[in-house]
Amino acid sequence: MSTATEFRHLVRIAGKDLEGSKKLIAALSDLRGVGYSFANTVVNRLGLDPKARLGTLSEEQVKEIEKTIQGSSASQVPQWYYNRRKDPEAGDSKQLLGSDLDFAIKNDIEAERNIQSWRGVRHGLGLKVRGQRTRTTGRKGRTVGVRKAVLQAAAKEAAAKKEEK
Secondary structure, X not given: OOOOOOOOOEEXXXXXXXXXXXXXXXXXXXXXXXXXXXXHHHHHHOOOOOOOEHHHOOHHHHHHHHHHHOOOXXXXXXXXXXXXXXXXXXXXXXXXXXXXXXXXXHHHHHHHHHOOOHHHHHHHHOOXXXXXXXXXXXXXXXXXXXXXHHHHHHHHHHHHHHHHO
């Protein structure tokens, strides 16, 4: 067992190595699926010092943090803090982390495509989904604009060919 004086440079939480030199909230928010606000709530609910470094925590405290973050039903975090509320398949609320979060988002988008909702169609076309403008933004990977010099050169060539005839 680790004592309070032993410092660990790497702490493994939810399958990811986190830097022990970071403060608790900043280190927890490095996990995919855990934001600053959720990390702050977890730390406060467990009664831990948010200014403490992650590497100074005992093994029991780390296990308690991991259990709370993974959204067990006995945790003290309100359900509205979770990133997966009222899951369409299971109907419960939970906190998804890492590749589980990516997989759930991918499945949600695929379901939208299958029912051919407006959001699904927009996803399928690679366009913006939430009502943003598309006239001037979101053009990455597409034809962004027309170069004036290229148009002028083409116009001169066309004019030169016309004069020759």
